[in-house]
Amino acid sequence: MPCEEVFAGLCYGDGRDKPADPAPGIPSVTWSDLAVFRPQPAIQYMQPDGWMVVGLPTNFVAVIERHVVAGTLLGSPADVRFTPQAYRWRYGDGESARLGTTGASWEALGLREFDATPTSHVYRASGTYVIELDVEYTAEYRFAGGSWRAMSGIIVLPANDLIATAGEAVTVLVDRDCGRAPAGPGC
Template structure:
């Protein structure tokens, strides 16, 4: 009996009513968050460009991300588990202020069947000569599984940064020559 039990405090005298747990009831679902998978680290994405490391003022430079589906194994909630990271978005931040977001990683001009310096879905044009940097972030969706079970989604996305890339931009002029300037350095236009 509770110590303050008296006829004036009848509710204190009543024994608490408890219902025994139903052994057939399903266990509450496990909720895994991005914080729970912090120890599962995906690889940094690659950040490539065409032409390699340089660009021509007022002409498109083409950027291509190298990121693919990855499975990282480890321990989650005290159990062996796998976490699968799937790229779902790409963001290039250019130091001239340009930002490009895409649902695709981009492709080389050759893969697209395009000539060099043509616009692509992931290209960027620098208006002025100088040295710039471009930083790539890949947005990943995460899923987990225990002991080979089916994949379960984790709410939210995770952004993983690649190494910044240096881009040297110059203004180039074309010059018409009569022949090979290496063979005839004093020829017209050489």
């Protein structure tokens, strides 16, 4: 989804400054009003760290959770709750993916290194790539601990960029299990 409107440097995906449906006695709030509340940016990392093997899966992970930012909204104490909904990776090789999961490390998934994951990507050519991640958030607000009110649309915030190099792998035959004999030939 392209950035259609920007408030305070953040992209709002629906491009409309449409107020949320207020309850009686609750003021109408627009995305412009929420511009002073900034979501936490995600942090992305990759496995292996900083390099890829051409033809094998590289695992990408975003670290971010739902969070609340406190402040003043329309002159009253308020909270805004940001919930990550989707993760848009651009892998630097012309391919991209929009996923509904942050991913997890190979270890947390119970997988071996270079196994495919829901957030992995396979590079087909050697080179240096910049991997970009944008996170799409929904937002809700409340005044003085009241009920949460949802905003329509999303806010998009970039995470940190990664720069990594993909190269060809040279395989080595080993004499025995390197886990049991780490000093063995080829380990």
